[in-house]
Amino acid sequence: MPTSGLVISTSQDADLQPLLAALGTRDCITCGEALSGRLPIVTVTAGKSEDKALWDWLWSLPGVTxxxxxxxxxxxEVSPTTADDGQPSHVGRAIG
Structure with missing residues (x-):
């Protein structure tokens, strides 16, 4: 499942309400707090083709620069395995 952290930028005078309303129609998008014409979002899609389609859709929204x-x-698929030290492989460890 592709998970993306993106920042959408808009023109300085853009009204964010239409953009927020459009983004709110997609269950796969979580919006952060807009600041100075920039809106952080997180997307979680079922696969790479859905991720690409969503990316194209984001670019098509009015006001997006x-x-x-x-x-x-x-x-x-997340499937943590166990390393030699007994820790899941996705757990960070110090080197040395």
């Missing part, structure tokens, strides 16, 4: 990527997590 850019969509910046903060992070993308593309692993399809």
């Amino acid at each position: 850019s969509v910046d990527i903060a992070f993308i997590y593309l692993e399809d």
